[in-house]
Amino acid sequence: MTPPSRQAILRRRIAACALLAATLAGGARAQQYLYRGMAADPATPGQPVLQVSALGLTVRPGDVAHPDAGALVQPTDGHGHGQGMSVIWSDTDADACQLPPFARPAGGNWNGTGNPESVRVWRLDLIAHPLPGTLASAPDPVAGPRPAPSHAVVTTVVPGMELARFQTTVGATAAHWVIVPPPAQACPLN
Secondary structure, eight states, rough: OOOOOHHHHHHHHHHHHHHHEEEHHHHSOOEEEEEEEEBBBTTTSSBBOOOOTTTSSSSGGSSSSSSSSTEESSSSSSSSBBBBBEEEEEEEEGGGGOOOOGEEEEESOOOOOOOTEEEEEEEEEETTOOOOTTTEEOOOOSSSSSBBBBBBEESSSSTTTEEEHHHHHHHHTTGGGOOOOOEEEEEEOO
């Protein structure tokens, strides 16, 4: 495979800088919390499971479009969208209802479809536990039949990060995620 040209590398670095600037600007202000529906780790009580799945604390290969040869991940997909692990980025627990139904437990006021024995809604406080310097939260709102205006991704800010390193860095945040109690007001059915 032909190595990327200097121009291609420069474009990627510019895209990474633009993504980081947009993330730091946050539109108006940075949000305090990240939310994600994940299974609890039976081997490590109080932490989400580290596994390559939609309910694990990781970046799945399908979450990063067109990784370079050698599974190198770029901060954006070439269309301005961040690549990485899907989350809800907000400053209120109520926005956790924007998680897809499979990522919220059935019952309780979550109104999800996830297994209530294993799926939990987790929160990471970005003020108490900032993401490592090689990661950032990037807004990536979802429109359509199940809108999620607070959708974001945890992405790399390092152009050309190896997928395995990206996954390990995301997984290193496991001890800082806490389970969110069900909301007082039920999440909308969707």
